[in-house]
Amino acid sequence: MKNSDILRKQFLQHVGQTSPSPMMIPVERAEGVFFYTPEGKPYYDLVAGVSVNNVGHGNRAVVEAVKQQAERYMHVMVYGEMIERPQVEYATALAALLPDPLRSIYFVNSGAEAVEGALKLAKRYTGRSEMISMRRAYHGSTHGAMSMMGAPEGEEWKGAFRPLLPGTKAIEFNDFEALAQITEHTACVLCEPVQGEAGVRPPKEGYLQALRERCTKVGALLIFDEIQTGMGRTGEMFAATKYGITPDIMCLAKAFGGGMPLGGFVASNEVMSTLQHNPVLGHITTFGGHPVCCAAGLAALRYMLDNDVVANVERKGALYEALLADHPQVVEIRRSGLLLAVELGSSEKMFRMMELFAEQGIMSDWFLYCDTAFRISPPLIISDEQIRDSVRIIRGCLDMLV
Ligand SMILES: Cc1ncc(COP(=O)(O)O)c(C=O)c1O
Known part of the structure; x- marks a missing residue:
């Protein structure tokens, strides 16, 4: 058995689970707005550990x-x-x-x-x-x-x-x-x-x-x-x-x-x-x-x-909103600073987006009481260039929704 398969098996057997379908992405290291799998696949971390890593991973x-x-x-x-x-x-x-x-x-x-x-x-x-x-x-x-x-x-x-x-x-x-x-x-x-x-x-x-x-x-x-x-x-x-x-x-x-x-x-x-x-x-x-x-x-x-991090948060949140709002799959965007819910109006669409995101290297999530919208709450230090690049990937996934 491969090392990674052993780890997955041990994870399921010995790390107490409350979700029947955990994400199970193996994490090797994390830096800035990315984390990486042992194979080196990068993920844009648009959850920031649920609004935790505001100053970025490995600051x-x-x-x-x-x-x-x-x-x-x-x-x-x-x-x-x-x-x-x-x-x-x-x-x-x-x-x-x-x-x-x-x-x-x-x-x-x-x-x-x-x-x-x-x-x-x-x-x-x-x-x-x-x-x-x-x-x-x-x-x-x-x-x-x-x-x-x-x-x-x-x-x-x-x-x-x-x-x-x-x-x-x-x-x-x-x-x-x-x-x-x-x-x-x-x-x-x-x-x-x-x-x-x-x-x-x-x-x-x-x-x-x-x-x-x-x-x-x-x-x-x-x-x-x-x-x-x-x-x-x-x-x-x-x-x-x-x-x-x-x-x-x-x-x-x-x-x-x-x-x-x-x-x-x-x-x-x-x-x-x-x-x-x-x-x-x-x-x-x-x-x-x-x-x-x-x-x-x-x-x-x-x-x-x-580093004046907070002074740029509203502008960065508005940039995400502006770059995503016109996509035909987006019903509405609810936002406060860099905490965004991108509403798709259907949980089927939202869960399909999660699959596409996992393939394309985007870490997102939905909300406890709202599974029709996906979350964007990245580290606050995300750059404008990274916002544009992650939006390019997100829009590509949205294009694949039927
Ligand atoms: C608004 C709010 N309050 C409290 C909590 C609970 O925090 P913890 O998981 O550290 O107990 C959370 C966690 O998601 C939260 O979002």
Whole structure:
């Protein structure tokens, strides 16, 4: 048996699977906007590990930061006890970029954990238990985050795992009237400022303002899940600043770790401090804010700032849109910065595109709640030339659709 066949067999036998049809592309190495198979076949990575690799694969600044920190120290003590320079420096750099009063960040390991921490913090701060989410939201796969997957569409994923958290309810994103359901009983509203897995749904004009006002009026905390939209993806460092809204809590992960596993929830010092008492140690993590991950995240952030990466995101996203929108197979393009859903209007067409993409060396994907559109969310450092070249391949695949 060939080496590659042995690896495929071992992958299926020993690496736990939740998909009956994993992509199974063997990865040898990755650089910039490409990854390569052992045979050297390049793939344009138009998913970026689901909005993770914003500064590109193998970014030298990030790799060097990881190496240096790994040499200095890795895990020392559970979260929050020691003064670890990478954590402190990263938290300080973020605080300078976030709107006031978001000054205090609690580091965790992943997006779902950031959401769990944020929900607990909202309950602890308000003393209330009702939690409201948006339909077609995705916040993670742990019990709490899954409880906030918007019904009824989320039912397919969460039905089998009930009972989940009590006191949760889902409203329609972008529905102004539904905001009346947020009341004095509500601890928090959890919302992606641009819905990602719903198939890229930006907010309607004035919606996030109205949501903010309603939460403030009834004393509910507004939590923005910026796990996918944060770190430059929508054309500003955070969607919150793009739309001029300051949430009470912001969740970060994915690109936040510069390619390493890192998450965080950010709040004001006043809100965050409630986790210190009644009970003490209101949230505990062993590995949260791992020094190597914080060093990587900080290096990625500095790289973005030093190279004006975010300033070009909107223009690059608009270029993709302009180069694809007139193709007769494209029904519509929904977009925020470099997060695009190219709507084909049919899941058959979308799945055929996935086959063609795999042949032609394009890595794309569909969305949890939308299998009629394919995703374009490349590393933010993609060049104009690479955008044009990848569009040439995409259009060639679109031409082959019947
Ligand atoms: C908006 C959003 N929130 C939370 C998560 C969960 O993050 P993680 O997979 O790191 O737990 C995701 C992951 O896709 C996401 O897109």
